[in-house]
Amino acid sequence: MHPSSQVTFPPPPPPPPQPSLGLSSEPPYRHHVHRRGLLQRLRPPARAAGVDDTKAGVKGLVDSGVTSIPAIFHHRPDTLPQDDDVSSIVDDAAVPVIDLAAPREEVVRLVRAAAETGGFFQVVNHGVPSSAMAAMLAAVRGFNEEPVETKRPYYTRDTSKTKARFYSNLDLFQSEAACWRDTVFLDMAPEPPTPEELPEKMRGATFEFTGAVMKLAASVFELLSESLGLAGDHLAKMGCGESLKVACNYYPPCPEPHLTLGNTRHTDPTFLTVLLQDGVGGLQLVSNGRLKSVEHRVLASTGTARISVAAFVDVGEGRSVRRFGPIPELVTSPDGGNPPMYRSVTIEEFIGHFYKKGSERRPRLDYFKLE
Numbered sequence: 001m002h003p004s005s006q007v008t009f010p011p012p013p014p015p016p017p018q019p020s021l022g023l024s025s026e027p028p029y030r031h032h033v034h035r036r037g038l039l040q041r042l043r044p045p046a047r048a049a050g051v052d053d054t055k056a057g058v059k060g061l062v063d064s065g066v067t068s069i070p071a072i073f074h075h076r077p078d079t080l081p082q083d084d085d086v087s088s089i090v091d092d093a094a095v096p097v098i099d100l101a102a103p104r105e106e107v108v109r110l111v112r113a114a115a116e117t118g119g120f121f122q123v124v125n126h127g128v129p130s131s132a133m134a135a136m137l138a139a140v141r142g143f144n145e146e147p148v149e150t151k152r153p154y155y156t157r158d159t160s161k162t163k164a165r166f167y168s169n170l171d172l173f174q175s176e177a178a179c180w181r182d183t184v185f186l187d188m189a190p191e192p193p194t195p196e197e198l199p200e201k202m203r204g205a206t207f208e209f210t211g212a213v214m215k216l217a218a219s220v221f222e223l224l225s226e227s228l229g230l231a232g233d234h235l236a237k238m239g240c241g242e243s244l245k246v247a248c249n250y251y252p253p254c255p256e257p258h259l260t261l262g263n264t265r266h267t268d269p270t271f272l273t274v275l276l277q278d279g280v281g282g283l284q285l286v287s288n289g290r291l292k293s294v295e296h297r298v299l300a301s302t303g304t305a306r307i308s309v310a311a312f313v314d315v316g317e318g319r320s321v322r323r324f325g326p327i328p329e330l331v332t333s334p335d336g337g338n339p340p341m342y343r344s345v346t347i348e349e350f351i352g353h354f355y356k357k358g359s360e361r362r363p364r365l366d367y368f369k370l371e
């Protein structure tokens, strides 16, 4: 990891790594200057519709044999990795690996150190069976590599119709440029889908994997609570672990990876993200800036398709009314040396701000900062 705390993912090295789980808590939002007016003129929505109408995703383009990528996928040069961009390479040695079976005090100490600095760590002995991780990755691959006729019925962005949605680029009609990625997005908790709502190839693996991830998230919230000097059930009682939404990402091989990205630089607007295989959520505000999260992006690659499963753990009901601000136990009076850094905010407002920027997806926690 580069000191800028930006983590990106190079193409998976052969042989394929063992599935692994990474976790992140909330971010150090940064400001960047964008020439949006110019770029919006470059990408009329009609071109997005052209890509969307096929309901075949990026994989459909690859299957049709494209050797150059459509202009809608061209990203601004300054957002693309540069040859000398050392921050675009994950330094495996710099990602803390935490053994959850180690003595409790040690685990809490390591979690605190990781969450307060990079905001990202990998866990071992996490209780999610390897067979469940492998099956989940295979299921995501299985669905994405089905014939388009099998996938098309699931193609929608309409959250009111189904809890299992297949699409390419959620923000296709809002973003400056599209990413080289297809996604199956699952709303798994608090109210799970019926097995029949899921694509057939994904039915078997998804419930076992996500059930285990919910248990792991509960353990991590306990560790994070303790690492903040709070009672173990503090974050859980705040409702941080009630909801689970899962992005199953499929990054097809790309003929011109130097022109596009698998996922733009962003932070996740959730409390915690558990990422399967390559790892990298929203605790910075409630921890008054103590817990950090990591900016990340995904590079496109000519190699083989890459798969990731990002499990977003967050608040369930009451997203428009429940307010979250710095935890009172973590702040002092304004003159006590550690005053509240942020105003309280509803999840709806927080996420609304996050998506305002389309593909830039920069929540800009500074927007909620108290002067």
Ligand SMILES: O=C(O)CCC(=O)C(=O)O
Pocket (backbone or CB within 6 Å): 009, 247, 249, 263, 268, 275, 278, 279, 280, 296, 298, 307, 308, 309, 310
């Ligand atoms: O594919 C990855 O490694 C990251 C996925 C991600 O950042 C997302 O789905 O928001």
